[in-house]
Amino acid sequence: MSIERKEVGERMSQAVVHNGTVYLAGQVAIDKPGTDAKTQTEIILARIDKLLAGSGSDKSKLLQTQIWLSFMQDYDAMNEAWDAWLPEGTAPARACVEARLAFPKYTVEIMVIAAQ
Amino acid sequence: MSIERKEVGERMSQAVVHNGTVYLAGQVAIDKPGTDAKTQTEIILARIDKLLAGSGSDKSKLLQTQIWLSFMQDYDAMNEAWDAWLPEGTAPARACVEARLAFPKYTVEIMVIAAQ
Amino acid sequence: MSIERKEVGERMSQAVVHNGTVYLAGQVAIDKPGTDAKTQTEIILARIDKLLAGSGSDKSKLLQTQIWLSFMQDYDAMNEAWDAWLPEGTAPARACVEARLAFPKYTVEIMVIAAQ
Numbered sequence: 001m002s003i004e005r006k007e008v009g010e011r012m013s014q015a016v017v018h019n020g021t022v023y024l025a026g027q028v029a030i031d032k033p034g035t036d037a038k039t040q041t042e043i044i045l046a047r048i049d050k051l052l053a054g055s056g057s058d059k060s061k062l063l064q065t066q067i068w069l070s071f072m073q074d075y076d077a078m079n080e081a082w083d084a085w086l087p088e089g090t091a092p093a094r095a096c097v098e099a100r101l102a103f104p105k106y107t108v109e110i111m112v113i114a115a116q
Numbered sequence: 117m118s119i120e121r122k123e124v125g126e127r128m129s130q131a132v133v134h135n136g137t138v139y140l141a142g143q144v145a146i147d148k149p150g151t152d153a154k155t156q157t158e159i160i161l162a163r164i165d166k167l168l169a170g171s172g173s174d175k176s177k178l179l180q181t182q183i184w185l186s187f188m189q190d191y192d193a194m195n196e197a198w199d200a201w202l203p204e205g206t207a208p209a210r211a212c213v214e215a216r217l218a219f220p221k222y223t224v225e226i227m228v229i230a231a232q
Numbered sequence: 233m234s235i236e237r238k239e240v241g242e243r244m245s246q247a248v249v250h251n252g253t254v255y256l257a258g259q260v261a262i263d264k265p266g267t268d269a270k271t272q273t274e275i276i277l278a279r280i281d282k283l284l285a286g287s288g289s290d291k292s293k294l295l296q297t298q299i300w301l302s303f304m305q306d307y308d309a310m311n312e313a314w315d316a317w318l319p320e321g322t323a324p325a326r327a328c329v330e331a332r333l334a335f336p337k338y339t340v341e342i343m344v345i346a347a348q
Binding site: 019020021061062063064065072075079082083086088089090091092093094095096097098099113115 | 117119121124125126127128129130131132134135137139140141142182184215216217218225227229
């Protein structure tokens with residue numbers, strides 16, 4: 001079974017597809033660093049939409065999602081964007097924990113596994 | 117390949133099955149919040165048993181497990197419940213790190229990927 | 233579909249293979265605890281090489297990688313080892329967050345999913 005990669009960098013690829021399963025890199029709000037958690041989440045989810053589309057998938061096919069928040073007090077703000085984005089009846093398995101991220105300008109990171 | 121979901125909420129599903137692989141949501145001790153780490157782990161593992169059963173799997177088919185502890189000092193207490201629960205010779209790949217969870221009443225969270 | 237496990241312990245297995253996908257346990261620098269982050273990462277990556285070889289895979293087939301650093305200030309040191317190790321054009325999806333690990337003598341932990 002072959003491996004397909006999208007937006008391949010030297011350190012990570014943004015999407016990797018194998019055996020009908022799509023693995024995205026942890027996404028942060030690269031377009032709007034330092035904004036509030038809801039805005040960062042919206043930017044991230046739009047980025048996830050784009051990466052999934054480029055991998056023959058979409059947000060109705062999410063399998064597992066991990067969410068890291070630098071500050072758990074942002075839980076409701078993140079969920080506001082998340083709940084609005086998710087198509088009804090298609091919610092993935094999910095875990096959300098608090099963790100500092102690689103750069104302080106980002107306070108939300110989301111990594112997903114999806115079906116093709 | 118179809119996607120099957122169990123206990124589907126607007127925010128997450130508790131189990132998602134695709135291509136013979138079962139993804140469970142991060143489980144916390146919803147029945148006994150605020151109890152000690154061993155008790156919370158036992159509650160979580162019973163919940164995982166139930167979710168796997170509903171997805172055509174069981175604890176002898178775990179592939180990967182992630183464990184988050186709010187306080188790493190609970191490592192031994194969590195493992196006491198974990199070791200007692202796991203059938204001999206079937207241990208999954210595992211990682212356990214410290215992280216604050218969404219609600220302080222929970223201090224253990226476990227997320228698994230299993231085979232069907 | 234069968235499940236193959238390598239280095240099976242009572243608590244975790246170091247590698248689990250199912251349906252052409254290899255799940256490794258979170259690896260730490262068991263040979264060199266307490267060393268700097270770059271050294272720990274090199275030890276971990278050599279260990280991952282060995283575990284993947286034992287599972288019919290190799291580092292050019294990584295799908296998803298999670299990296300935990302006890303101290304995010306080690307980000308560049310970890311990446312120095314990571315970037316040198318990874319074959320060009322084969323980078324996996326990746327997320328790296330800060331988290332305390334089970335034992336303070338380890339400050340880097342890496343868990344991968346790979347294709348066989």
